[in-house]
Structure formats: structure tokens, C-alpha cells
Amino acid sequence: MKFDLDMYHEESDTAMASNALNIPEELGLIKGCHIAGEDFSDDCEPFTTHIYEDPEVYTSKSLKERLTKEVLDESSQIYHFFMNLAICNTVVVNKKREDTIDRGFKEGDTLRVCNSSFYSPQNEDEIATDDGNESDRTNLEQLNSSSTEDNDNESVSSLSDRIRTSVRSFSNKVSSNLKSSQKRIITAFNRKSDQSKLLDRKVSNKDNFYEGESPDELSLVKAAKAYGFEMKKRFPSHINITINRLGPMSMNVTKVLRFDSIRKRMSVVSMQNGKIYLYSKGSDDSIFNSLCSSFSNTEEGTIKIKLAKQAVQNFAEDGKRTLVFGYKILSFEELEAFNDILDKIETSDPDDKDDQLTSVFDSMEKKLILLGVVSIEDRLQDGVSETIIALRRAGVKVWVLTGDKYETALNIAKGCSLFLHDSTILKIDKEEDMDRVPIRVSSYNVVLSSDGIKLLRANDEKLINLLKHASSVLCYRMTPGEKADISNMVKKHFKAHVLAIGDGANDVPMIQSADIGVGIGGQEGRQAVMSADFSFARFKFLQKLLLVHGHWNYYRITEALLLLFYKNFMYCLILFWYNFYNGFSAMCPYDQNYGMLYPIIFSGLQPIIYGIFDQDYSAKELLNNPEKYKITQQNSNYSIRLFLLNVVDAIWQSLAIYFIAYFAYKDTDVDMWTFGYCLITSIFFVNSFHMALLIKSWNVIQTVVNVFFFFVHFLFFFVYTMTANAKAGIPDTPVYTAPNTTFTFIFWAVIFLTTSVSLMPRFYIKILTKRYPILLLQEDDKLRIKTFFKKKFT
Structure with a gap:
């Protein structure tokens, strides 16, 4: 997935x-x-996002003039409406970050990535040419030192003279390399400085962007910005805002009354020019029920409330979500009393702290004055x-x-x-x-x-x-x-x-x-996403998660469980039949080492691969036919009926495997290990071909794994029985059992008969259910049969 x-x-x-x-x-x-x-919803978009295309704003000249005039008047309700949009939220402002260290560029013959510069040989030649005198002098020194070194080697034989000559030569070469590297570093530094200035200029031109817990709040802040109320920066105690033609302002935010599902609203307390304002936004019921009676009972207030409720109704009928905005002016005494109550609750830390805070917030958010309504559209x-x-x-x-x-x-x-x-x-x-x-x-x-x-x-x-x-x-x-x-x-x-x-x-x-x-x-x-079991980016992915992966996962695990149960049950039943013919001595005809490894290694990986890769239907079939999901939804793959059928099949196969081998080797001088080798090989073949009948979609991995273990089975027995000796601690060591038995006609005749007879019932049942699917008796089929007989006999 x-x-x-x-x-x-x-x-x-x-x-x-x-x-x-x-x-x-x-x-x-x-x-x-x-x-x-x-x-x-794809994203949330308020009615003011595409402001220049909004007919309600720009086709009405009177409305446009009113917005232009009153939006800058601190005493007008329009001013407080957009101030509410701008600051009554939890949105923060960040700058777009650009990591210049990851940027690489090519300049001439120089490729610069991160903090490194890579030069072609041409650059080194250019640098040497630019500093011709220095280069010539360096080459001359190298030539002289080389000549001196040759002469010294010829004339000086003492060890000290040789060391002195080597040090002088090495010093001259280091000096030359340092001068050349110094030139490269200066050139690279100059180019890097020029490029850094250009990058810094690009980064500084990046606009701010908003981050918030809710896309609704982001939309409202952007809407306020479109009308000239732009949030610049949020701090714990204040918010910097720029208002058109008024310039930057710093709004003190003393308290944030966060949203909760009981109050269904959020508020902030702000101080502006010596006045204290409480801005609130929330659902229509929560704000309308908290309006001040002195505002609601006036003629102007009654009209505004009626128009606001009508707007809420119209927006709702259009499928848009709504928020209602209100505010009120607080006195210093009210704010001080409010802070005292909050401090008392915080210091006492009662068990019902959240309930008490909700009650205090709710009492503070009373007697509001209605500001307006905003609709937010969810686009599918x-x-x-x-x-x-x-x-x-x-x-x-x-x-x-x-x-x-x-x-x-x-x-x-x-x-x-x-x-x-x-x-x-x-x-x-x-x-x-x-x-x-x-x-x-x-x-x-x-x-x-x-x-x-x-x-x-x-x-x-x-x-x-x-x-x-x-x-x-x-x-x-x-x-x-x-x-x-x-x-x-x-x-x-x-x-x-x-x-x-x-x-x-x-x-x-x-x-x-x-x-x-x-x-x-x-x-x-x-x-x-963090609290979920599964997560993805789009709602439409849920269709494939359930109808395809959900169906496959349940089908695979149920089929693998039934296969493992059948395999182990049949394996044990053969020992049960064998005990009837060995005097109930508890002897096991299987080799004890192979018997221990068989369910883990020799027949353990195939069911796992089967449970990982098999598909009863392709993804395209499941998406085009969602009704097929009902197969797993109704638990049709893991019913009591299917469980009992596997039990019956295991009993039948165990009888076929044991008694065909028993009658084939009856009255012969075959030993127990040879008889056991024939039984265990028959079990391996029947299990493998049984699973092959179950597989509905073969792939390369399943084919390779199943064929590979046929070779592993015989290779183990050949190597094991050819190298076994008395030191292994096995009574009656099976020496050369596999080579002596495998190349006999009766052995392969038993393998062929047991495999054919064991799988014949399942093979024919599969053909019949493929031809007549109603025989599977799924829930829909049972309902169809009941309806048929009900109509037939009533």
C-alpha cells in the first residue's frame, strides 16, 4: 500500500x-x-479572495465609496469588522525561506555547488597567465632547485646533505602551490561574494506568508489583507498591522479566548489608542444569542440582525459555511476583574479547570455588537x-x-x-x-x-x-x-x-x-494524520484503500491462514494413520531433522509469498465492480463452511498419501526411512500443487520460489543421506536412502498417484464453482436462494 x-x-x-x-x-x-x-474540501475560500471579481463589491459604486471612506475610520463598524478578520485568529506570519547552500550554478568554466568551487584545467592556465611573472619565477625556482638537486646528488654523499637537499626542494614546491592556491581562493571568493549579494537580494524580495491551524483563518486573514488590513507579524503580546494610508500599527493583544466546541466561538482582547476591544467570531447561534440588548432593540440593530440572519440562510442554502463577527468595548475595571478570575483559576488548578475557563470566557463574550457575516466555500x-x-x-x-x-x-x-x-x-x-x-x-x-x-x-x-x-x-x-x-x-x-x-x-x-x-x-x-492508522493527501484515495487494498489484504490473510491450517493438519494426520500399523509405538517415519525443518523452511516461505502477492481480482476489476468488496465484507473467505471444507480436504489427502504408499510398498523389504522419504516427498508435492490450485495470479516471484524449493527438497535429502553417519546421533542412520529410492519406478508412481488422487476433489470443485459461482454460497447467493424458495412455496 x-x-x-x-x-x-x-x-x-x-x-x-x-x-x-x-x-x-x-x-x-x-x-x-x-x-x-x-x-x-480542496481548500477554503472566502467571498473576498478574488476581490477584483466580486460583483457585490465592485459593481456597486455606493458600496465601494463606503468601503473606501469608512474602512479607515476607527469609529466605524466596517473598520472593526476588518480588524476582527485580521487579528481574531491564531495565524502566524513567516518569511519564505530559501536555502542558498543547495543552489549550484555554472559561471564560465567554474561550477560552484554549496560552498565549493570546481575548476577545469583551463581555469588554472588562465590564472597562471594572469600572473605571468609570478608563474615564470616559480617555474624558474623549480628548475633551479631541480638542477641543484641533481648536482648535489652527484657531489654530496653524506646523509645530512641529502636531507637538506630534499627539504629545500619540497619547500620550493609547497611555496609554489600556495601562491597558486591563493590566487584561486581570491578569485572564487570574489565570485562567491557577487553571487551571494544577488541571492540575498532575491531572498529579501520574498513576500511573507501565513501559517495557521485552520484554512478558514488563513482565508479570513488574506481577505482582510485584500481590503488593506495586512498582518505583518504576530508576537505573544502584540500584533503588527499595516493599514492602507494609515501606515503600520502595533495592536496589543492581552488575551486570546480560544475556540471550543461548547462556546462555538473565539475571541481576542485588544488595546488600541487607550481603548480596550473584545473581538469575537463564531457560529451564527453563538454570536446572535450573545448580542447586546441595547443594540438588538434599536431599529438599526433589528434591521442589521434581520439582514445578517437572511445572509446566513442564503449562504447556507448555497452550500457555504458561515461565520458571524461581533465586538464590544471593555472598561479597564472589567478587564482587571477578568484577569483576576483567570489568575485564580490558573493558580488553584481545579479538576474542572476547563469547564470553569469555558464559563468565564462565555460570560465575557456577552453583550456584543454585530459586525457582519462571512461565508466560506468548500470546493470538492x-x-x-x-x-x-x-x-x-x-x-x-x-x-x-x-x-x-x-x-x-x-x-x-x-x-x-x-x-x-x-x-x-x-x-x-x-x-x-x-x-x-x-x-x-x-x-x-x-x-x-x-x-x-x-x-x-x-x-x-x-x-x-x-x-x-x-x-x-x-x-x-x-x-x-x-x-x-x-x-x-x-x-x-x-x-x-x-x-x-x-x-x-x-x-x-x-x-x-x-x-x-x-x-x-x-x-x-x-x-x-498523526493520530490515524492510515493517511494520505486526497479523499479519493479512500476508494482504492478499501476496495482494492482492503479486499486484497483480507483475501490474502484468510487464504494464507486456511492454507497453513490445512497443511499442518494433513501433516499430523499421516502420523495418526501410521500409528495404526506400527503398534502405536509412537515411532515417526519422517526423518527427524527434515520433519523439524519442513514447516519452517521447506514449506514455510511459499504460503508467505502466496499471502503477499496473490490477487483474486485485479485492481481494475475491483474498482470497476465495487460490489466485489462484499465478498470480504461479508466474511465469505473465512467462514465456518470453508474451514470445515479444508478439514475434510486435509483428511482426504492424508488418507490418499498414506494408504497409496502403504499398499505400494506392502509385502516388500522396504525400510522405515525409505517409506518415510516417500511419504514426506508425497506431502511436499501435494502441498505444493494444492497451493498452485489456489493461486489466482501467478507472477515471477511465486513461480521461482515454488520451483526453487522442489530442487531444495531433493538436494537436502541427497546431501543429507549421502553424508549421514552414526555420529549424527540418529538411530538406524538413513545412509544413501534418497539416491537409492529416488531413481526407482515405484517411488515416482506413488508420487504421481498420491498427488493426482489427493487433489482431484479440489480440482473438480474449482471447475464447478468457476462455471456456477452460485455454488460458493455467498451472502447474496443465500439471499437469492431463500427468496426463490419463498416465492416457490408461498
Whole structure:
């Protein structure tokens, strides 16, 4: 799976990753898939991203004039609206980094990579030419020293004179090389300095970029920048902002009230020009319910609230997510009292610290003034609709769990083909809604609110039965804790393996509570990826993960387990039949060394290779026919029926192997080791050809391994029996047993008969099931047979 190029995302250079290698077979058993609401969004984009193409802004002259005028007025609500967008977040500002040490370039005949320079011989000649006098003088010194050395060698015979001559020659050569190297270093340094200045100029021109925990916050900060409110730098205590025509400003941020799923909003406390502001953003309900009565009861406030709610409704119907913004002015006394309460909670460190902080934050975020509404659009990735349709065809019930409003969630469900446009939708908010469910509805989808989940927690039998037969389920207004609860309740009530897939930190509880957790690497951090069992970069890869790799993994491990059980059971049964004819003496006809190594070496690697490479269907067949996933989903490959068939097959093969060899060698003078060698060779042949019948897709590795061990089998016995002696400690040493037995007619006749008779039932059963697949009696076939007889006799 990890090396599947179809699950590699080239743009982000992200390959499929597996953090749990002990559960890949469970990918073939999934009956429920829980998708967090934003998992399949490509990126989030506010209405102000393409500002110059926004008709609501630039086609209206009056709106444009108002933005131009009031956006720079600190007392206007538009000013505070964009200030809220710019600072009420956790976004940080970084510079784009460029590692110049990895850059290499060619200049003339010089190739410079990292901090090194490589010169061609031409460079050395040029350097020597540039410093002609020095070069000539160096060459002259070398010539003179060489001549002097020759003369000294002829005239001086003492050891001290020879040493003095060698040192002088070596010193002259070192001096020459140092002068030449000095010239090269100066030239390289000058060129490097010029290039470094150019690179520094390029790096300094790079723009800042934003990093944040949520793509929503990044979009809002970019939108504020488009209107002239640009965040330059975030510090622990203040934020540097540049506002058009006002220049740079430093905003003191005294407190950050982080988002939580109970309050459903986030706030920051900021000091500007001697005033204290609390900027808040959150869901529509959380902000609308926290508005100041003195603002709500005024005519202007009533109109603004009405227009804002209408905008939220329109955005939701278009499938967009919404955020509502508000603010209020704090007094120094309120801020001081708020800080005292927080300090008290922090120092006392109570057990319910989080609950107390939530309560304090909630009380501080009251009496707000409405600023405005922003919509954020989730654009579907390629292949999302196709993936969900394929999962539904495969028998996987898809649940989408989102924190969005009903209208937004419904549009997303229809856009990603979770709900068909003409399908019946049953919305369950309270217990009374169960009584209005149509009786004669064959296919339907269910929509649950957070209140409807309470019925599921209460084990409402009507709701559980309704959800069991639903085509798909949509849950809206879900908190992270409720998403995890749904996964646990589905496992409990439906007895199904559940896969949960998400991309954000708020999806981690759901991912960890499911049987299989899948994380999508995106713009919302790596918390989901780090806590998941499997991860990749795009939602569409889920189709191949389940329908192909999930099917293959479960098929391979079940087939390998059945093969190993059958092989060992048949091996032991032959000893059982042998004991009836040796007076129950517990003697073993197999050579003890080979018998010990047989299940580990001689027949151990082949099932492993079979379990790694075999494919009952190709990837193309499985993707084009998602219904084949039901074979593993319904546990058809590892049923009691198949287990018993393997038991019967092992009994039949053990009887055939033993008694064909017994009657062939009856009334002969064959010894125990020869009889055992014939038995063990028959077992090896039957096991090998039995597995050959099971293999559905041969490849080079499987062929080579199986053929190789035929040679290993005979080579071991030939070498072993030809070199065995009494020192080996084996009673009645099998000397030359293999060479004397292998080249006899009766030996190969027994091998041929036992192999043919043993595999004949399985061979014919395979032909019949290939011609009549209904004989496999899979779950769909059983249902079809029951329906046929029910109609026939009623």
C-alpha cells in the first residue's frame, strides 16, 4: 500500500502512510464509513479572495465609496469588522525561506555547488597567465632547485646533505602551490561574494506568508489583507498591522479566548489608542444569542440582525459555511476583574479547570455588537462524488458528520452524491419525528441533528432500526465529542466495523474511536494524520484503500491462514494413520531433522509469498465492480463452511498419501526411512500443487520460489543421506536412502498417484464453482436462494 503510486499526491509530495501494520486486513471488513464534514474540501475560500471579481463589491459604486471612506475610520463598524478578520485568529506570519547552500550554478568554466568551487584545467592556465611573472619565477625556482638537486646528488654523499637537499626542494614546491592556491581562493571568493549579494537580494524580495491551524483563518486573514488590513507579524503580546494610508500599527493583544466546541466561538482582547476591544467570531447561534440588548432593540440593530440572519440562510442554502463577527468595548475595571478570575483559576488548578475557563470566557463574550457575516466555500476535490458512490455500491454505509448548519450540510451532501437529488430525506430532531416516518419507503436517507443523537444515546429502538436500513446518514451541528460518540454507538448497535476519516484536530476523537482511522493531510495541520492508522493527501484515495487494498489484504490473510491450517493438519494426520500399523509405538517415519525443518523452511516461505502477492481480482476489476468488496465484507473467505471444507480436504489427502504408499510398498523389504522419504516427498508435492490450485495470479516471484524449493527438497535429502553417519546421533542412520529410492519406478508412481488422487476433489470443485459461482454460497447467493424458495412455496 505504501508504495502504490496511485495513492501518491505529486503536488504535495505526499505518499500513503501506515501507522498500524497489524490491522490492514480489517480494511476489508468495513461496513460503516464516517466522514467529517470538511474532509473532502480542496481548500477554503472566502467571498473576498478574488476581490477584483466580486460583483457585490465592485459593481456597486455606493458600496465601494463606503468601503473606501469608512474602512479607515476607527469609529466605524466596517473598520472593526476588518480588524476582527485580521487579528481574531491564531495565524502566524513567516518569511519564505530559501536555502542558498543547495543552489549550484555554472559561471564560465567554474561550477560552484554549496560552498565549493570546481575548476577545469583551463581555469588554472588562465590564472597562471594572469600572473605571468609570478608563474615564470616559480617555474624558474623549480628548475633551479631541480638542477641543484641533481648536482648535489652527484657531489654530496653524506646523509645530512641529502636531507637538506630534499627539504629545500619540497619547500620550493609547497611555496609554489600556495601562491597558486591563493590566487584561486581570491578569485572564487570574489565570485562567491557577487553571487551571494544577488541571492540575498532575491531572498529579501520574498513576500511573507501565513501559517495557521485552520484554512478558514488563513482565508479570513488574506481577505482582510485584500481590503488593506495586512498582518505583518504576530508576537505573544502584540500584533503588527499595516493599514492602507494609515501606515503600520502595533495592536496589543492581552488575551486570546480560544475556540471550543461548547462556546462555538473565539475571541481576542485588544488595546488600541487607550481603548480596550473584545473581538469575537463564531457560529451564527453563538454570536446572535450573545448580542447586546441595547443594540438588538434599536431599529438599526433589528434591521442589521434581520439582514445578517437572511445572509446566513442564503449562504447556507448555497452550500457555504458561515461565520458571524461581533465586538464590544471593555472598561479597564472589567478587564482587571477578568484577569483576576483567570489568575485564580490558573493558580488553584481545579479538576474542572476547563469547564470553569469555558464559563468565564462565555460570560465575557456577552453583550456584543454585530459586525457582519462571512461565508466560506468548500470546493470538492476531484473524485469525491465517485468515491462516495463507489462506497455505497460496495455496501458501505456512509455517514457524514459536520458542524455546519442544516442547509449547508444538506447542500454538501447533495453536492458529493451522498444524497441523490430525488431521494427521500427523513429529518429526525426529536422523538415526535419518528412517528411521521412513512411506512412504505424502500430507500431513504436520514438527517440527524445534535438533538437527534440524544435519541441514539438513549437506545431508541425505532431510530436504531431506521438507521440500520437507511442508505446514508447526515449528522449536522456535531461537536468533536459527538462525532466520537456516533462511532462508538454504531459499533455497539450495528455490530459493524467502522472507518472514520478526517483532516482536522476536531476530527481526532472520531478517528481514534473508530476501528480504522484515516487522516487526510491538508491545510488543517497534521493532528489527524498523526493520530490515524492510515493517511494520505486526497479523499479519493479512500476508494482504492478499501476496495482494492482492503479486499486484497483480507483475501490474502484468510487464504494464507486456511492454507497453513490445512497443511499442518494433513501433516499430523499421516502420523495418526501410521500409528495404526506400527503398534502405536509412537515411532515417526519422517526423518527427524527434515520433519523439524519442513514447516519452517521447506514449506514455510511459499504460503508467505502466496499471502503477499496473490490477487483474486485485479485492481481494475475491483474498482470497476465495487460490489466485489462484499465478498470480504461479508466474511465469505473465512467462514465456518470453508474451514470445515479444508478439514475434510486435509483428511482426504492424508488418507490418499498414506494408504497409496502403504499398499505400494506392502509385502516388500522396504525400510522405515525409505517409506518415510516417500511419504514426506508425497506431502511436499501435494502441498505444493494444492497451493498452485489456489493461486489466482501467478507472477515471477511465486513461480521461482515454488520451483526453487522442489530442487531444495531433493538436494537436502541427497546431501543429507549421502553424508549421514552414526555420529549424527540418529538411530538406524538413513545412509544413501534418497539416491537409492529416488531413481526407482515405484517411488515416482506413488508420487504421481498420491498427488493426482489427493487433489482431484479440489480440482473438480474449482471447475464447478468457476462455471456456477452460485455454488460458493455467498451472502447474496443465500439471499437469492431463500427468496426463490419463498416465492416457490408461498
